[in-house]
Amino acid sequence: MIPVNYYLILSGVLFSAGAVGVLIRRNSLVIFMSIELMLNAANLAFVAFAKMHSANPAVVHNGQIFVFFVMTVAAAEVAVGLALIVAIFRKKQSIDVDQLNQLKG
Amino acid sequence: MTGELILFFVLALIAVTTAVGMLVSKNAVYAALYLVLNFATVAIFYLMLGSPFIALSQVTVYGGAIMVLFLFVIMLLGAENIQAEITLQKAWPAIVLTVALLGLMIWMAATQVPVVGLSAESTLADAAPQPLAFSLFSTYLLPFEITSFLLLVAMIGAIVLTKQDKKGSGK
Numbered sequence: 454m455i456p457v458n459y460y461l462i463l464s465g466v467l468f469s470a471g472a473v474g475v476l477i478r479r480n481s482l483v484i485f486m487s488i489e490l491m492l493n494a495a496n497l498a499f500v501a502f503a504k505m506h507s508a509n510p511a512v513v514h515n516g517q518i519f520v521f522f523v524m525t526v527a528a529a530e531v532a533v534g535l536a537l538i539v540a541i542f543r544k545k546q547s548i549d550v551d552q553l554n555q556l557k558g
Numbered sequence: 559m560t561g562e563l564i565l566f567f568v569l570a571l572i573a574v575t576t577a578v579g580m581l582v583s584k585n586a587v588y589a590a591l592y593l594v595l596n597f598a599t600v601a602i603f604y605l606m607l608g609s610p611f612i613a614l615s616q617v618t619v620y621g622g623a624i625m626v627l628f629l630f631v632i633m634l635l636g637a638e639n640i641q642a643e644i645t646l647q648k649a650w651p652a653i654v655l656t657v658a659l660l661g662l663m664i665w666m667a668a669t670q671v672p673v674v675g676l677s678a679e680s681t682l683a684d685a686a687p688q689p690l691a692f693s694l695f696s697t698y699l700l701p702f703e704i705t706s707f708l709l710l711v712a713m714i715g716a717i718v719l720t721k722q723d724k725k726g727s728g729k
């Protein structure tokens with residue numbers, strides 16, 4: 454038996470790693486991957502809670518269904534986001550987020 | 559220590575190591591490959607938590623489709639070695655804040671959540687995908703249909719964004 458808390462702590466560690474990646478990396482592709490890592494950490498917590506409440510028939514599959522929707526939104530987000538990165542790269546020949554400062558007043 | 563716990567800690571170690579490896583690797587291709595390994599490990603966690611449908615979706619959607627798209631774009635742009643300058647002077651506020659967040663999350667998980675043991679074994683009836691599909695197509699039918707619309711919009715958006723401007727490049 455593995456306590457649900459262990460899964461939540463692991464989820465928190467993965468989420469923090471993703472947050473650090475978003476904050477300190479400057480390569481927009483790696484930033485994007487870090488966002489995927491954070492979504493994945495949240496999914497792990499969802500599935501752990503779904504298992505924790507699997508004895509309750511009213512909510513038994515809600516956690517897994519949320520994960521399903523998160524995955525769908527992540528797939529759509531990646532498609533649009535990578536298209537944006539490709540478009541920006543064509544314009545500026547760079548994907549460094551520090552150089553995307555044209556809107557800065 | 560039981561076999562389940564040993565399996566958990568080994569997998570958790572792999573997951574954390576690959577996440578940190580993704581953070582620090584200079585080459586974007588290595589970062590993507592670390593992330594594939596991380597997704598595979600999390601898929602095994604989903605199997606241990608008795609949700610094989612989610613585990614296999616994880617492998618096909620994340621490990622397959624999304625990461626292939628990432629690798630494709632990295633190689634298309636030739637962006638493998640674009641240097642990501644990580645200067646510690648710039649990064650320390652972010653790291654301090656994230657460590658504080660991590661501490662808060664660990665405290666919450668350790669004290670605010672009841673300690674419930676989750677067995678890594680599940681019966682075939684628990685793990686079967688039919689009840690999940692029933693719930694998806696009854697209670698959650700409207701969100702499910704909206705998802706299909708979202709994917710259509712994302713597909714059209716990606717095509718429009720990456721379309722070459724004929725007038726601009728023709729001259």
